[in-house]
Amino acid sequence: MGTVISIVSGKGGVGKTTLCANLAFSLALEGRSVIAIDGDMGLRNLDILLGLESKAPYDLLDILDGRCSVGQGIAVHDTLPSLHFIPGSEDYTAKIDRRAFRRLCRWLGNHYDYVLIDAPAGVGEGFRDVLFCAQRCIVVSTPDLTAVRDAGRTAAIIAGLRQMRTELVINKVRKQMIKKGYLQNVDQVMDSVSLPLLGLVPHDDEIVIFSNRGGILPQNRSVAAQAFKNIARRLEGEDVPLASFWRK
Ligand SMILES: Nc1ncnc2c1ncn2[C@@H]1O[C@H](COP(=O)(O)OP(=O)(O)OP(=O)(O)O)[C@@H](O)[C@H]1O
Ligand SMILES: [Mg+2]
Structure with a gap:
């Protein structure tokens, strides 16, 4: 029996799609069967x-x-055969049959180890559609005050709508900016969002380069790839220390 995980945020552009794609890569590279679903109707780009x-x-x-x-409706990744994908619709006016979507996700959960759903930004209908299907939820924030406030609000809305395991990933972490006090530090973000921390991902230009190419980050030398791998292992229930970029 697999797990259906929705990846959400309050603020847009914080890295939901990036996390969804890279978790899918990491889990598939570890031999797990994964299906990623683009739940961002109208503004899809997980493909x-x-x-x-x-x-x-x-x-x-x-x-x-x-x-x-x-x-x-399912596409199979060229080099990772255990990674499958369902694209979102380009129709931004599309209304999803929420119950049918949940039935589909539960059915997929019986056939894959992980069903990862990339949500649209915000807390509108699309967010609720995606939340309705999930058994577990990841809220993504950056250390920017605006993103943190929206993530906190989103976490509170999730708690009001559904009882489910919900955790926080802080993306685009820039240690020097945090040290100088320009960005919120990890404790401040966790206090404001009030969720347990699932992982930290560094700000890394290589992510932008590989995302635009649709490529898999070089697993051996990329610090960001290591951070995604750590998050994947924590999803598997392993106790993994925070990424080395943060500890050094
Ligand atoms: N850790 C990171 N370091 C550097 N750039 C990043 C990182 N994570 C994401 N980005 C970049 O930030 C931009 C937004 O990322 P992404 O599309 O994943 O966010 P999103 O939350 O899915 O956005 P939306 O709300 O529009 O769906 C992209 O250009 C992406 O490459
Ligand atoms: Mg996105």
């Missing part, structure tokens, strides 16, 4: 980060509305 642009002829809405079978 680019996964290197699966135009690889799937159908999308999530086609599956939910019965225009294709589940099997027809």
Whole structure:
């Protein structure tokens, strides 16, 4: 029985899609079966980060509305055969049948170790659709005060809507900026958001480069790749110390 995990944030652009793609890579590289779903209707872009642009002829809405079978709607990664993907719809006006979406996610949860759903920014309908399907939730924030406040609000809304395990990932961490007091430090973010910490990801230009190429970060030498791998291992229940970039 797999786990359905939704990746959400309050503020946009904090790194939900980046985390979703890189967790999918890390888990698949560890031999887990993973399906990533783009729940960001209208503004989808998980396909680019996964290197699966135009690889799937159908999308999530086609599956939910019965225009294709589940099997027809799933794309398979070229080099990681245990990584599968369902794109979001380009139709920003699309209304999802929430119960059908949840049924699909539960069904996929019986066939994959992990179902990762990339949410749209904010706390609107799309966020609620994605939350409704989840068994577990990751709230992403950066150490910027605006993102932290929105993440705290989002965590409170989740707690009011659903009882589920919810954890925090702090992305785009810049140690020197934090040391100088320009950004919130990790304790301040955790206090404001009031969620347990699942991991830290450094600010790293290599993430931008590989995201635009749809490529997998070099696992051996990339500090960011190590951070994503640590988060993946914590999802697996392992006790992993914080990434070395933060401890040094
Ligand atoms: N750790 C990081 N270091 C440097 N750049 C990053 C990092 N994480 C994400 N980015 C960059 O930040 C931008 C936004 O990332 P991403 O699209 O993952 O955010 P998002 O939360 O999914 O955005 P949206 O709310 O629009 O869906 C991208 O250009 C991405 O490459
Ligand atoms: Mg996104």
